[in-house]
Amino acid sequence: MGAGAIKQFQKRWQQSKYLEGLLYAVGFGGFLYLSTHNIFYGILGLLVALGIAFWFLKPWKISSENAVGYIDAHVPQAGFSSGLLLSTGNELSDLSKLQQYRVASQLEPVLSKLRPPHNLFKATLAMFGLILIGLAGSFMLTKFGNPSGGNSSNTEQITFAPKDSLSTTVETPQLIETNIAIQYPSYTRKGTSNTTNPNIKAVEGSRIIWNLEFDGDVKEVEMDLMGERIGFTKTQESYRLTKTLEASGFYSFTFKDLDGNDYVSDLYSLEMVTDEPPMVQIEGLDNYTYFEFDDDKRLMLMTNISDDFGIDDAYIIATVSKGSGESVKFREETVRFDRAIPKGNKRIQLQQPLDLDALKMDPGDELYFYVEALDQKTPTPNIARSETYFAVIRDTITDEFTVEGNLGVDLMPDYFRSQRQLIIDTEKLIADRPNISEKDFKFRSNELGFDQKQLRLKYGQFMGDETEMQAAPGQVSSTENEGDDDDHAGEEGEEDLLDGYSHKHDSENEHNLVEEHDHESEAQEEEEDPLHNYVHNHSDPEASTLFEKSLKAKLRDALSIMWDAELHLRLYEPEKSLPYQYDALKIIQDIKNSARIYVHRIGFDPPPIKEENRLSGDIEDIENYNKKEEFEYQMSFASTREAIALLELLTQDEKQFNNEDSALFVAAGNELAQKAISDPFTYLKVLQGLRDLEKVANRTKENYKEVQKNLLEVLPEAEDNPMKKAGYQDEINLLYLKELTIYE
The missing domain is CATH 2.60.40.10 (Immunoglobulins)
Known part of the structure; x- marks a missing residue:
């Protein structure tokens, strides 16, 4: 009872002794390896020191009696009776059994925490001390024992x-x-x-x-x-x-x-x-910084600069842009750091505040800046720069379109939506339909129909349309429609069902959108006008000269599609109106793109034409340009390929080595040397083999074969040689090819 705890303590004591000896041995083995730079001596020293340490420490001699003695001397709860735990019940009296039970119950929680005696800290210090001594000895030997630096x-x-x-x-x-x-x-x-x-x-x-x-x-x-x-x-x-x-x-x-x-x-x-250029980095700053007009417009630059041999100078390049479009102007300034640049330092850290007001920047101006550094390379220093950072002062001026109040007539509507805005609003109406009442849905659909009408009338003005009837031939004019509706309403006295959903200025403000004309009187004047057949009539949409015929046809299609889009919006069917709106938008975009102006790039100015030769038709001195050039194909690594063929002859004893062969091998080596600079591990062995062929002792068949094998391994594949192939055709083959062409 309790004997197992004592056995565990004994085992821990032995393990600590083994570890102590291992630490001494590792220290001595590391010392020998660092002193001699020979792994064999290091391993041998480790094994010898391990044996000596175990011989002195003798961890295998720690017995259970030693463990009992240590426990009795250092644990008061044992009561100098821990030895009873190793005895069996048959050997003890009743009183001894009672004492054994009492000691076991008291030692059980203590023995698991009791540490056996050891010198691990001393052994660890000895190990690191020996290793440090070995490192110092190796350094001293390298520094003073080998004048060449130990290489x-x-x-x-x-x-x-x-x-x-x-x-x-x-x-x-x-x-x-x-x-x-x-x-x-x-x-x-x-x-x-x-x-x-x-x-x-x-x-x-x-x-x-x-x-x-x-x-x-x-x-x-x-x-x-x-x-x-x-x-x-x-x-x-x-x-x-x-x-x-x-x-x-x-x-x-x-x-x-x-x-x-x-x-x-x-x-x-x-x-x-090569001398690498400096490394320049700006830290703690966003690439884009925006300031309001009343902000403190200051930036703090934290710059880290490093170079392999030393920094010579560093400064900030700041470029201020003012204006926009064609009137933009740039001003570049060099901002020096407040701190003097210590020349020759390999690493420096600089701080510099950048005041936008000191750079005379106004709202809307932009600042582009970066840090540039130079190293001390001579005669031309390496120059490096950081990333470009931006600082912008937001503009406080906004342009708004206004109509003077003293104008007699305001021909512009309160708002004017584009076709793209109508599409967005229509899609929003379709999405909101489940969440709004039927009355609101019909009202908004009718409002969009009115906006579609406004847009159609505006585009109709470009076509020369001045009434809705001219914008859509075959349709009944809105004026006549509205007159008929009024007559029917007056006669029958019925309430207008669309009164709650329609826009009042569908009729009230329509005279402000498009001017009305008496078309009957105009038609009579045109019939009586004797010059009618000889002049352009700009009131006629078909005679309008604002666009060419192709553009007029596209615009006419767009207006017709807008009629259909408006119709479905008036009928509270925005889902059916949406495809027509997309078609109208596509046609409008095509018209805009076709109306763009191409400005030729400034470049070659042809010489002036002599007036006496102009339109004369004389082409005697004009000749067609004909250029014929021949190129001689040069195969890559030509000398190397010849060297491979020559080595084959030398291997077969079909040729004797001479001075011309030596020159060929030198030329092949020079070709491969260009490749060997970028990949020395692949080509260096081949170059050395070619060089050895210049020595008479290396001119053997085995060496020829080895060099030839190495050359074939590194030689790239030959490129395709462009050449004219001779074709042989007779009359029968030509007839056969002709028949094949016919029946294809």
């Missing part, structure tokens, strides 16, 4: 091999010292670095100086930079070449001894790192 790639040296079999009476010159100095541009604030690694990576504009010293007499030394031959200059005992880095590429070295034997090196990379 493992600096161990690569320039090696030469002869191009052809040597037939010399003198000793072959050997390269004994290589020194490559990289002088970075002054604005980068980086000093000159020296290395022996021929694979160079430097900033654009850096000056690279190669110094090669040979043991023996050398006739000349050259650099082959992607087909460009650059000679070295001899200075005392070494050969020197200085070049400014302007582009990435690949290069190799060649030299000749006194007997004229050529030696060539491997292929090395020359990588140019």
